[in-house]
Each structure stands twice: as structure tokens, then as C-alpha cells.
Amino acid sequence: MEESKDLSEEINKKIEDIQLKVLSGEISLLDFELVPIFENIKNTLSISNINKSSMAFKNGFRLLVQKFEELKILINSLDKRDSFLHYLKSNPDDSEIYQLFNDCWVKPFSIESLSLNFLNYSNEKLSKERGIPITIDHLDIIKVKQNFLLEVPKLKFTEKIMNFYNIIKNKFPCSFDEIFENEQDQVEIYEKFVYLLHLLQLNKIKYEKNTNTLYI
Amino acid sequence: MNEFTILVHILSKKTDNFEIGATKEEIIKILNYQGKNESVYIQNLIIHLSNYLEPLGLQIRFNPLSSRWYIAFEMATSDLIYANPFEGKPRLAATLFCVLICCLKNTGIGKIHDIEKLRKKKRVIDDLKELRNRGYIDIDDKLGQVRLTPLIGYQLDLNKLLIKLTLKLNKQR
Numbered sequence: 028m029e030e031s032k033d034l035s036e037e038i039n040k041k042i043e044d045i046q047l048k049v050l051s052g053e054i055s056l057l058d059f060e061l062v063p064i065f066e067n068i069k070n071t072l073s074i075s076n077i078n079k080s081s082m083a084f085k086n087g088f089r090l091l092v093q094k095f096e097e098l099k100i101l102i103n104s105l106d107k108r109d110s111f112l113h114y115l116k117s118n119p120d121d122s123e124i125y126q127l128f129n130d131c132w133v134k135p136f137s138i139e140s141l142s143l144n145f146l147n148y149s150n151e152k153l154s155k156e157r158g159i160p161i162t163i164d165h166l167d168i169i170k171v172k173q174n175f176l177l178e179v180p181k182l183k184f185t186e187k188i189m190n191f192y193n194i195i196k197n198k199f200p201c202s203f204d205e206i207f208e209n210e211q212d213q214v215e216i217y218e219k220f221v222y223l224l225h226l227l228q229l230n231k232i233k234y235e236k237n238t239n240t241l242y243i
Numbered sequence: 244m245n246e247f248t249i250l251v252h253i254l255s256k257k258t259d260n261f262e263i264g265a266t267k268e269e270i271i272k273i274l275n276y277q278g279k280n281e282s283v284y285i286q287n288l289i290i291h292l293s294n295y296l297e298p299l300g301l302q303i304r305f306n307p308l309s310s311r312w313y314i315a316f317e318m319a320t321s322d323l324i325y326a327n328p329f330e331g332k333p334r335l336a337a338t339l340f341c342v343l344i345c346c347l348k349n350t351g352i353g354k355i356h357d358i359e360k361l362r363k364k365k366r367v368i369d370d371l372k373e374l375r376n377r378g379y380i381d382i383d384d385k386l387g388q389v390r391l392t393p394l395i396g397y398q399l400d401l402n403k404l405l406i407k408l409t410l411k412l413n414k415q416r
Contacts, residue, residue: 055410111344114412115361124340125333127411131404132327135397136301136314137257 034071035079038064042086049093056094061087191222192231199232200242246274247292254292254303254314260378261394264306264313308351308396318400328377328398338362338370342380343401346391355387 042064048054064087072080182190195206206223210216223241226232233242253265253273265273270288271281278284289312293303300320305312329336341361345353359367371389374380381390395401 111408114408121333121337125329125336127404127407128327128329128336130318131400133304133398133400134316135263136255136316137263
């Protein structure tokens with residue numbers, strides 16, 4: 028309660044300071060927010076400090092009336108549009124006018140993706156009733172007598188390459204196209220092309236880029 | 244979904260290059276309000292929505308040039324995230340100021356000749372073209388006049404500008 032009493036005194040002192048600053052022309056009431064003062068008075072009000080709080084309220088209200096008066100004068104002067112022309116006749120430089128725009132810019136809030144369709148879609152998705160969660164049934168492990176082995180190719184990779192080489196070696200010199208001209212199956216063409224690349228790397232076959240020719 | 248969901252949508256919706264938000268009549272129509280005292284209803288809705296948006300750094304504003312309500316970032320946030328569109332170009336800002344004075348004095352339309360006189364420059368057409376390219380004005384070459392688009396009403400707090408100017412003039416006296 029003692030604390031509240033001190034606060035109401037503080038508010039009174041603050042109001043006095045503001046009045047002094049306004050009278051000295053240091054601040055304008057139009058630039059000053061009075062709402063927090065009234066909020067503070069409301070928050071610190073108690074039976075014990077009712078007199079001081081009433082005084083604070085009375086002084087605060089006096090400031091508010093004064094602010095209204097200033098606002099009235101301002102609104103009246105706003106009507107005098109000629110005064111703006113008068114300002115321009117005082118030859119303000121461009122940078123002075125530029126400064127006038129400061130703090131007056133507003134950034135509109137516009138998000139294209141924030142559409143009603145999207146909100147509807149999200150609403151439908153989020154409010155959809157979920158089914159019973161899927162349960163995973165583990166398979167029974169059964170012992171079997173047979174052995175499972177991975178399928179192993181009949182020939183080694185190098186043997187496959189050499190078989191391919193023996194088939195095509197009589198065609199050289201020739202182009203890539205001629206090597207595969209009789210092939211229809213894309214998988215086989217790919218497989219044989221891989222062999223060809225290996226043969227080129229092993230220098231069993233050579234390639235002349237300018238004439239697009241393979242030779243031994 | 245409630246009124247606020249729809250309001251957020253329509254007040255942040257860009258209808259074309261220069262228009263954002265909705266007029267009072269459009270809000271009433273979209274919300275299908277059929278009761279009495281529609282102005283009070285709209286005012287209450289906007290106040291309540293504004294209270295919800297405030298912690299997000301947003302506020303509801305009114306564009307006096309197009310009579311539309313729209314959502315904007317609050318001024319302090321706007322200052323942080325939105326640089327002055329005329330940064331480094333005080334010449335353009337000064338020309339825009341003269342355009343504003345001319346147009347607001349003559350119900351939205353200003354003569355190019357009057358703007359030149361206010362600017363005390365023989366040629367302002369290049370500045371005007373740049374302002375047009377930025378979407379702030381339309382130029383009628385035949386009639387030699389310019390018209391403000393609603394865009395400047397969204398991006399510039401005209402009331403605040405006029406109050407600042409009046410306070411400046413009062414100080415000068």
C-alpha cells in the first residue's frame with residue numbers, strides 16, 4: 028500500500044514536469060502520449076491514496092483538455108491549404124522536403140499466397156478425421172532346410188568384355204553407330220556400351236574424336 | 244472460419260497494381276451482414292481485429308484516396324523493414340510533394356504547369372514520368388495534367404505528413 032502511495036506521488040510529479048516542459052516550449056502535447064499516465068493512475072488507485080490519485084487525475088485531465096485545444100488549433104490550421112503553398116514559397120531545398128517524408132512511409136501487408144482457397148484447403152486437411160493408425164504385423168520367422176544363395180553371373184565381368192571384344196574386333200575401324208547397328212534391346216545396348224567404355228579405358232580400343240572412329 | 248479469417252484475407256488482398264484491401268461496402272457484402280448499424284458493426288470488427296493483429300506488428304489502416312481499409316505493418320516496423328522509396332533521390336520526393344499539394348488542392352488532379360511553378364523548375368516531366376513508372380501518378384499528356392493513383396495513399400501516411408508540415412509551419416512562425 029505504501030508503494031502505491033509513492034507511485035501516485037510520482038505520477039503527480041511527472042505531470043508537473045510535463046506541464047513545465049509544455050510551458051517552456053520544450054515539448055508539444057500533440058507529440059506526447061497521455062494514455063500511459065491515465066493507465067498508471069488507474070493501476071495505482073487505492074482507498075489509501077484516493078486523495079492523491081484524484082489530484083493526479085485532475086492534473087492529467089487538465090493536460091488532456093490542453094491537448095484537445097492544441098489539436099483544435101492544429102485542425103483549423105490544416106484547413107488553410109494556402110499555408111502549404113506558403114511553405115513552398117519559402118524555397119525549402121529538396122533534402123528538407125525529403126526529410127519531411129521520413130517516418131511517414133507505410134508498408135502494406137499483402138501476401139498473395141494468403142488466399143481463401145489456401146485457407147479452405149488447410150482447414151479441410153487439418154480438420155479431417157484420422158483413421159485408426161496402421162499397425163505393423165511382424166512376420167513369423169520359419170526355419171527352412173534349403174540354402175538361399177545370391178544368383179551369381181555365369182561369366183566374370185572381364186570375360187564378358189573379352190567376349191564382346193572378340194565379336195566386334197573385325198568391324199574396326201568403325202563408328203559407334205556401327206557397333207550397335209544390329210542391336211534392338213536398349214538394355215543390351217547399354218550393357219555393351221559399358222563394355223566398350225572399359226575396352227577404351229584398357230586401351231584395347233582407341234577412339235579418334237575428330238572422325239568419330241573406333242580403331243584397334 | 245470466422246469473420247476475422249475472411250477480413251484478414253480481404254484486407255490484405257491486392258485487387259490490382261494500385262489497390263489493396265476493401266471498402267466498407269465490400270466488407271459488408273462479403274460478410275453478408277444484414278443487421279442494422281452497419282457502420283458500428285464494421286468499426287467494432289476492425290477494432291477487434293486490430294487488437295488481434297497488434298502483437299504481430301500489424302495494424303489496420305484506411306486509405307483516404309480510395310476509401311479502402313487495408314492491413315499494414317505498424318509504423319515502427321515499416322521504418323525498419325521498408326526503406327524510403329526515394330532514398331538517395333530527394334529531387335523525386337520534392338516533386339512528389341508538389342504533386343500532392345497540387346492534386347489535393349484540386350480534387351485529385353493537378354496541372355503539370357502548376358507543378359513546374361511550385362517546383363520553380365522549367366521541366367519536371369522526367370520526374371513525373373519516374374513517379375508514373377513507380378505507380379504513384381497517371382499523366383495525361385494531352386490535357387497537361389496528372390492524377391494521383393490510390394497507391395500513394397497506401398504507402399504514405401498523408402495525415403501524418405500534413406500534421407508534420409503544419410507543426411513545422413507553426414514552429415517557423
